[in-house]
Amino acid sequence: MGSIQLQDVRKSFGNIDVIPGASLKIEDGEFVVFVGPSGCGKSTLLRLIAGLEDVTGGHILIDGVDVVDTPPAKRGLSMVFQSYALYPHMSVRGNIAFGLKMARMPKAEIDRKVNEAAGVLNLTSYLERKPRELSGGQRQRVAIGRAIVREPKAFLFDEPLSNLDAALRVNMRLEIARLQKELGTTAVYVTHDQVEAMTMADRIVVLHAGRIEQFGSPLELYERPANLFVAGFIGSPRMNFVEGPDAERLGARTIGVRPEHITVSRSGDGWKGMVSVAEHLGSDTFLYVEVPGIGTLTVRTPGELGLREGDTAVLTPDPARIHRFDANGQAIAS
């Protein structure tokens, strides 16, 4: 069991309100990702859940029990740090076993569990090594091993993959997601990489300046962003925003169209502009088109298109996929 509920959780450092008030409910077994730009308070929110920071106000409930006055050691959560934070003076075995020793588990059982976790994470042949004798990926797996042996109520991850190279990151991403599903343990995962967020999460929390902008499944965020910030943050390349008469005609201050929801042709009706840059990725082509009176629009088209830099292109947005936003940047329901 491991549901986590935040009720109007607030945090300030001195007189800076880092989290002005966050409420959300994470269900048992769910994989929730906190995503947002750097400095938006993702780590702070995670550390509040962990108990490594004290809340300034509000309540945190784990399985329905208020834990704001419970020290981190007693909350029954595991955390994987960005720096891995392995104990440098202990072997891999010692690192993984530490939490079990603290829980005064019998030695035989500790050994069994450590070996089992090491097996799952391919660490069996490294058990007697010190952390400094391991590669980055192996250290990461030790950190994960340390988190899973304790069978916590929930895992907390703070950008665990950001120190790995791109290929390893993809592997570990899959591995973490698979492990979490197998164990069925609640996970809260912080990242600023929206690809990680989209691929791993059951639900995503988008944070901006300490506020929860939207909480929903990856597809919900993609298809129905609640506001301009979420619309711009989720999706790559970024959504195009258009203001002015084109927006007003649809009853909005701003309209947004994703690059993949625009059709390009050489002539016809639509936004007429000049291709300034064309990026050919093989599978896709990204076109950056200068449209007079609107600005640069990004278009993503499958396959190769005959368009070159300097060519004229006509852009037609898919009318069903246009997002409308009011003067406050909130989405207008269609």
Place this chain on the structure above:
Amino acid sequence: MARKRTTTRIVVSTVSAWVVGFIFFFPILWMILTSFKTELDAFSIPPKFLFFHWTTENYATVQERSNYVHHALNSVILAGGSTLIALLIAVPAAYAMAFSPTKRTRGTLMWMLSTKMMPPVGVLVPIYLLFRDFNLLDSRIGLIAVLCLGNLPIVIWMLFTYFKEIPKDILEAARMDGATIGKEMVYILMPMAVPGIASTLLLNVILAWNEAFWTLNLTTSTAAPLTVFIASYSSPEGLFWAKLSAASTLAIAPILIIGWFSQKQLVRGLTFGAVK
């Protein structure tokens, strides 16, 4: 060419290191030599370096006149006891200041250090009176307390600097793993800070061992350590250089031996963080 220059450089630096080392060591060497001279040779002019009549009679006299073992034991108890107690107090203090600093942490540290700038004689009278009233004069307990408090600022400062080098994440990881603050200190912080703690211990032992002001003023016999033992040889009956040297040699011998065996640890600890 380049190679030759580095060889020259190595030779030059080695030679200068030895010269500097010798200059520092010379007084100690001279004292050791003097302790093997006769009283007459000891203050002959010009001084005799190696060619004099070697004798061990000074050591014999010193043994006869006073109880070396008693004083040495007191030195061990005072230095060891005050260091251990200082460590017990300083580890939690340095931990708190290094990992949960507040606005006033810096100020507190400076204030602690500033107490070391006051000449001890300034508080001699009040301390003496306190000792008299609490029956602590010439007692080991009283002296351990004074030495411990006197060195505490330095111990806390040193541990604070070492602890600051330890990533906070690792302690937080231990906390997440279910460790209480005590276990976090014992199983994670202290093992990681071993070099620092060791050199702090050593330095403090040396400071306490050499401490003469309080030991001379607050003890006479029962609790008197080696400093008192040496002082008893600079007597009004006249100066006995050779015997004084023998006593001094005996007094510094233990610390010299400890220092010799732990010099690697000591240097590593003292330059910790300075060189990476």
